[in-house]
Amino acid sequence: MRAQPTSHATSRRVLHGSLAALLAALVLLPSLAPATIEEQRTRLPPPATCQDPIEGVWMSHKFETPGDEWMIFTLEIHRDHTNDANAQPGAPIALTGHIQAHAWIGAGPTASAPPPCSPGLSHWIVEMTAAGTLNDRRLDFWGTRWAIGNVFCGPRHFGYNLDHFSGVLDPTIQEFQSVNNDGGRAVNDPTVFRRVRCFDPVAPPHPFVAPPAFQPPARRMGCSR
Secondary structure, eight states, X not given: OOOOOOOTTTOTTSOOXXXXXXXXXHHHOGGGSOOOHHHHHHTSOOOOOOSSSSOEEEEEEEEETTTTEEEXXXXXXXXXXXXXXXXXXXXXXXXXXXXXXXXXXXXXTTOOSOOOOOTTOEEEEEEEEEEEEEETTEEEEEEEEEEEEEEEESOSOOOXXXXXXXXXXXXXXXXXXXXXXXXXXXXXXXXXXXXXXXXXXXXXXXXXXXXXXXSOOOOOOOTTO
């Protein structure tokens, strides 16, 4: 179900200002143009190489010019083993997990981290349950329900359109090169994710055994000798 924005100040799905004003800004201030994939990559932590080709935590970090909005998406992706017994050979792999959308709006294109609250700033987190499929290297991952996780600044009630990311995995660089379509403002919106954490099992600690003494201690002489 498509959520309808109720707050002009906080929803990333609402365009701010007229199209003419936006075009003028892009002409006069080219540095405010939408971030390229390379620019998005520079903001991400180093990649994590995991045992599983898909499971893990994937992260994006971009600035969206329409709306003066910074957005960090975090995907927590797990294999869904619910129907493993009935899965057909070669069928897409079912996925489950979580999506977090962390946004701050009105801070300007240089504020890549959330600044302190101030008049005109909106800063919030939306949490989504999620599902998806992996077919070879083709990944689709989408929100199924959303809820407000936290509101740090700005109106406390707003609507949200569920995000749907689709694209291709590049295992050589641990990237998910996706586009987002949310049924609202995001239409084939390029969003690059990098896997930044694994769910690999932690190896059990190896018990420490003190090495034997180089020479056995001398025994006392006694009747048991």
